[in-house]
Amino acid sequence: MNEKIIIKSEKLCKSFSNGGIQQHVLKNLDMQIYEGDFTVIMGPSGAGKSTLLYALSGMDRPTLGTIEFSGERISEKNQDQLALFRRKHCGFVFQQIYLVDGMSIMDNILAAGLLVNKNKQQVLKQAKEMLKSVGLNEQIWHKFPTQLSGGEAQRAALIRAMINQPDIVFADEPTGQLNSQSSDMVLNTLTQMNEAGQTIVMVTHDLKSARRANRILYLQDGLIQGEYHLGKYQGSDEKRHEKLAAFLLEMGW
Ligand SMILES: Nc1ncnc2c1ncn2[C@@H]1O[C@H](COP(=O)(O)OP(=O)(O)OP(=O)(O)O)[C@@H](O)[C@H]1O
Numbered sequence: 713m714n715e716k717i718i719i720k721s722e723k724l725c726k727s728f729s730n731g732g733i734q735q736h737v738l739k740n741l742d743m744q745i746y747e748g749d750f751t752v753i754m755g756p757s758g759a760g761k762s763t764l765l766y767a768l769s770g771m772d773r774p775t776l777g778t779i780e781f782s783g784e785r786i787s788e789k790n791q792d793q794l795a796l797f798r799r800k801h802c803g804f805v806f807q808q809i810y811l812v813d814g815m816s817i818m819d820n821i822l823a824a825g826l827l828v829n830k831n832k833q834q835v836l837k838q839a840k841e842m843l844k845s846v847g848l849n850e851q852i853w854h855k856f857p858t859q860l861s862g863g864e865a866q867r868a869a870l871i872r873a874m875i876n877q878p879d880i881v882f883a884d885e886p887t888g889q890l891n892s893q894s895s896d897m898v899l900n901t902l903t904q905m906n907e908a909g910q911t912i913v914m915v916t917h918d919l920k921s922a923r924r925a926n927r928i929l930y931l932q933d934g935l936i937q938g939e940y941h942l943g944k945y946q947g948s949d950e951k952r953h954e955k956l957a958a959f960l961l962e963m964g965w
Contacts, residue, residue: 718880718911719745719768724777726763737763739934740777745880745913750906750945752922753915754960755931761915762884764931768913769802769882770794782879799827803873803881807888809865810872811857817843817868818853825875835875842871846901863894867901874905881905883914887921899924903945923956930963938963 726738737760745751745768753761766772768779770786773794779787786797804810811820818839825835843853846867857865866886873881883902887895895918903924906912916922924945930938940959942952 716747717744718747718782719913720780721768721774722778722780724764724767724779725775726760726767726772727775737934738767738774741935743929743936745911746927747879747911748906748909749927750902750912750925751914751927751929752925753913753929753931754917754922754965755937756965757917759931760934761931765882765884765913765915769804769880770797771804799876801879803870803876803878805866805869805873805881805883805886807885809857809862809869809889811865811869813857816854816856817848817860820857820868821872821875824872828876839871839875842874843868846871846904847897861894862890863897866890866894866898870898870901870905874910880911880913883912885916885918886914887916887918895921907944919953919956919960923952928956928959930960930965932963 721741721743724738724741725736727734727736741764753764755761767774770789774787777787778785781797781801786794789797811817815823821839822832822835825839826832829835848864848867848871852860852864860868887898890898899921902912902914914921914925922928923942926942926944928940928942929936938959940956942956
């Protein structure tokens with residue numbers, strides 16, 4: 713495991729007011745994310761996995777506690793500062809595929825890239841290279857998102873998330889809407905990106921997705937209750953699956 717901490721939370725609390733009742737979802741949670749890792753957050757439904765992902769990525773602000781990103785305290789930034797921070801440092805993929813329907817795949821990616829780099833030729837060259845590297849070749853570049861399979865569209869969304877070379881990619885159930893074959897394609901892309909050095913934090917319910925990670929965190933009752941290290945993914949391996957399943961069983965999943 714790489715020991716360089718990229719995100720660190722201390723006494724992180726997140727509460728919501730639901731119908732006047734305070735719901736304490738994250739409770740004094742201390743954790744770290746390490747550079748170069750593929751970290752997965754698992755836990756029961758409603759445990760607060762997405763809430764944690766949103767807090768760590770600056771999509772939402774904690775109720776109490778601190779979050780540092782490469783030593784910079786992001787928990788004290790206001791919404792505008794957080795928007796700038798996210799644009800500069802983070803890429804996002806969600807279960808729902810966020811591509812603009814009225815724009816071609818290439819234009820979707822260029823629009824994201826040009827927000828940060830005004831040199832269109834450079835962004836175009838990079839987009840082409842990145843799309844090719846995940847098996848999305850020229851035939852699909854000028855198609856619209858609805859003309860692609862779910863797996864193709866989610867891989868394009870991943871390239872869009874990565875076009876500005878984020879320090880970290882946050883993925884919230886990125887294969888949740890995909891069939892098995894498309895899921896595998898997206899997971900292969902995530903694995904490939906992580907092998908190339910991309911730090912990834914992913915929330916998932918799915919064992920097949922989770923075993924791609926080298927570090928599994930188990931969230932329950934507002935805290936990280938367990939942590940498991942699997943080593944880097946080296947291809948499909950029954951033992952890896954069994955080890956992960958045993959850890960989750962121990963956690964009561
Ligand atoms: N914006 C919000 N306003 C009010 N309550 C919220 C909000 N976001 C999350 N919650 C509540 O916080 C709890 C944790 O939600 P969260 O989506 O983080 O859980 P999760 O572990 O990701 O769940 P799942 O696995 O089912 O997606 C839930 O009870 C949810 O209703």
